Amino acid sequence: MSLPVLTLGTAAVDFVSGLERLHGPVTVVRRCAELAELLAAAQSGLARAAIIAGQTQDLDGGVLERLHSAEVSVVALTDDDGERLRLEALGIRTGAETVEPEALAALVAESAAQLQGTWPPARAAAGAAGPRLAGLADPAGALRPRDADPGQPGMPAAKGELVAVWGPAGAPGRTTVAVNLAAEYAAAGQRTLLVDADTYGASVAAFLGLLDESAALAHACRMADQGMLDREAFERVCLKVAVTGTSLRVLTGITRVDRWTELRPSALGTVLELARALADVVVVDCGFSLEHEEELSFDSMAPRRNGATLRVLELADRLLAVGSADSVGLPRLVRALDELEHAVPSTSAEVVLNKVRAAAVGARPEAQLREAWERFGPVREIRAMLPADPAAADAALLGGSVLLESAPDSALRHAIAGLAGSQLSAPRRAPRRRALVKVKF
Numbered sequence: 001m002s003l004p005v006l007t008l009g010t011a012a013v014d015f016v017s018g019l020e021r022l023h024g025p026v027t028v029v030r031r032c033a034e035l036a037e038l039l040a041a042a043q044s045g046l047a048r049a050a051i052i053a054g055q056t057q058d059l060d061g062g063v064l065e066r067l068h069s070a071e072v073s074v075v076a077l078t079d080d081d082g083e084r085l086r087l088e089a090l091g092i093r094t095g096a097e098t099v100e101p102e103a104l105a106a107l108v109a110e111s112a113a114q115l116q117g118t119w120p121p122a123r124a125a126a127g128a129a130g131p132r133l134a135g136l137a138d139p140a141g142a143l144r145p146r147d148a149d150p151g152q153p154g155m156p157a158a159k160g161e162l163v164a165v166w167g168p169a170g171a172p173g174r175t176t177v178a179v180n181l182a183a184e185y186a187a188a189g190q191r192t193l194l195v196d197a198d199t200y201g202a203s204v205a206a207f208l209g210l211l212d213e214s215a216a217l218a219h220a221c222r223m224a225d226q227g228m229l230d231r232e233a234f235e236r237v238c239l240k241v242a243v244t245g246t247s248l249r250v251l252t253g254i255t256r257v258d259r260w261t262e263l264r265p266s267a268l269g270t271v272l273e274l275a276r277a278l279a280d281v282v283v284v285d286c287g288f289s290l291e292h293e294e295e296l297s298f299d300s301m302a303p304r305r306n307g308a309t310l311r312v313l314e315l316a317d318r319l320l321a322v323g324s325a326d327s328v329g330l331p332r333l334v335r336a337l338d339e340l341e342h343a344v345p346s347t348s349a350e351v352v353l354n355k356v357r358a359a360a361v362g363a364r365p366e367a368q369l370r371e372a373w374e375r376f377g378p379v380r381e382i383r384a385m386l387p388a389d390p391a392a393a394d395a396a397l398l399g400g401s402v403l404l405e406s407a408p409d410s411a412l413r414h415a416i417a418g419l420a421g422s423q424l425s426a427p428r429r430a431p432r433r434r435a436l437v438k439v440k441f
């Protein structure tokens, strides 16, 4: 059977005529004039593969994901070495613009077979049906840059702990916990990265007093999409924030809520895997909503605003669910934990009640909350109660600093430090030389 392919662009040789002369393995069913036409043709189910020649710069992770989800594999032809490396990092098969027709047909067949999970053939012979299913569940699975594969030589195995800080709507204190927890880890000598993945109200930059408009996380995702996120690029894009003599790395969030499409789940996943390979602890401040919009529409191409949060929660080693300790916040947290159990069944959240105060729940607030939780909450222990401390919280916000610096003796700071757990007992690293030396992970 001949493989139907789409083409886009021209190469140094007329590869379409070359393929047609073979009268065999590959049939060009449409020569597309532009990328939009190629994507539309792919979605209509016309072809099994696409050859993109010459002008490949628009071929990024997003385009590849769309083609793969339409079950169309990609071969790119380029004579530019840098471009070839970029494309290969995205998992795309490449050839020279002068590739012989037979070799091109073989590349197309390999790429199509790989997308179907039947490549290499030995695997197919063993009857492996799994990869095809896996590919459909995560069409971007093949997009991860090779650098991010812990099995690749030259890349340390991912080992850092990914701590997600999440919670329902209503400002229960997710960012307060995430920022201060990250500061505690960093001060204890852990190589720490703080990531703002909130697609509804990114605020880590404001908490840290950064006049940052760069949306570093979106930048990192863009590079991951293009297959250009290696260790050096990652270090360049992270901001460095001084915390009590050491530094905390930060990937700031999107500066406008309408930029949420820039945090595509697969790209964010790549960024977080790489982050984990380079840091001891990665603390992620998450958005609150978990609704699967795409499940409602059954449109696998629809962008997913909550996809970023879901991907973080799926990848997290540890998940802190922060709720406000009052009669509005508690029921919200209970509902959110219920949603969480459906959305990410594999995860187990640690419940953190924040802004604990007698004025909201009565005398002996901790006992009151425990009792209410036992009656109405899910069967899950309360991991921590953080006191309401408006003076300390406001002073930190005003100064753009962390509690460790602006209110080191406050009960709130100590309670958040307690959440860092055993990692804080790790010996503190020797102070690094600052200023002249670029601090590396």
Ligand SMILES: Nc1ncnc2c1ncn2[C@@H]1O[C@H](COP(=O)(O)OP(=O)(O)O)[C@@H](O)[C@H]1O
Binding pocket: 167, 170, 171, 172, 173, 174, 175, 176, 177, 203, 354, 355, 356, 386, 387, 388, 389, 390, 391, 393, 394, 397, 412
């Ligand atoms: N324990 C606390 N005591 C007093 N104020 C707090 C406490 N935790 C958070 N806040 C304040 O509540 C507001 C919302 O916190 P924030 O961390 O931005 O919430 P979220 O990230 O969940 O939207 C901020 O003004 C913050 O300073």
Ligand SMILES: [Mg+2]
Binding pocket: 174, 175, 176, 198, 201, 202, 203, 285
């Ligand atoms: Mg927040």
